[in-house]
Amino acid sequence: MGFTLATWNINSVRLRTGLVQKLLQEEAPDILCLQECKSPVDKIPLEDFAALGYGHMVARGQKGYNGVAILSRLPLADAGHVDWVGRGDARHVAARLEDGTVIHNCYVPAGGDVPDREINDKFGHKLDFLTEMRDHFREDRPGRAILVGDLNIAPREDDVWNHKQLLKVVSHTPVEVAHLSDAQEAGGWVDVTRADIPQGPLYSWWSYRSPDWDAADKGRRLDHIWASGDIAGSAHASRIMRGARGWTQPSDHAPVFATFDL
Incomplete structure (x- = not known):
């Protein structure tokens, strides 16, 4: 069985339904994992996606915040x-x-602006979330599994536009990188994107605050595709679709792709 999977923080699936449709029509991944849907599940416009062949969905939602959804052309069962x-x-x-392949779609908390849990509850929330994720996958070590999503951390020096300048900026601080690494190691997860593209800068997010995001290119790789060690070797054709960041009224994230031959 082979399939192509994409992950994308869409920053409101209802506001950007047209962009999701554009991606599905032009790129045709078999599975699309969305984060920050900002919608109750029953308000996600599944009929618009089903019309393009994506009639299967597993999702969790809430009004105005968070939210994760897995759209698929392939039959899916809810795995909790x-x-x-x-x-x-x-x-x-x-x-x-x-x-039997299990796909985990995750949206790790952003962590606020100050990388100090003593004065910023959001940062503490992020670290605790990653710790509990670590413990979960240590106790229930995944097999034949894929984990994707906006993990809100750029772990490597070449995953950010300037390593030294961002060492004290939330998403690239050493403590966050260590927590993400611990969660990855606990589950035996392989970073598929970097296994496929081991060298060079890779970014999947560019701030809305930048007046010319493309020219400035002050990006970070916040969006990830991981696979359990038993299937990681089947992954290939990894890429980040940078062009989607330049679409009309875009998300500040770009979709990340990988193909699996299982």
Whole structure:
């Protein structure tokens, strides 16, 4: 079985339904994982996606915040979710394909602006979320599994436009990188994108605050595709669709793709 998967923080699936349709029509991934849907599940415009052949969906949602959805041309079964940190946020959902492959779609908290949990509860929330994710996958080590999403951390020096300038900026601080690394190691996850493209700068997010994001290119790789060690070797054709960041009224994230031959 082979399929192409994409992950994209859409920053409101209802506001950007047309962009999701454009991606599905032009790129035709078999599976599209969306984060920050900002919609209750029953308000996600599934009929618009089903008209393009994506009639299967597993999702968790809430009004105006968070939200994760997995759209698919392939049959999916709901494989549950984990409420890490117990705040009731719609930040994780899992789906199982007919061949048994489990796909985890995650939206890690952004963490606010100040990288100090003593004065910024959002940063503490982010670190605790990653710790609980680590413990979960350590206790239930994944097999034949893929984890994707906006993990809100750019771990490597070449995952940000300027390593030294961003060392004290949320998303690239050493403590965040260590927490993400611990979660990855605990589950035996392989960073598919970097296994496929080991060298050079890779970005999937450019701030709305930049007046000319493309020319300035002050990006970060916040969006990831991981696979369990038993299937990571089947992944190939990884890419980040930078051009989508330049679409009309875009998300500040670009879609990330990988193909799996299982």
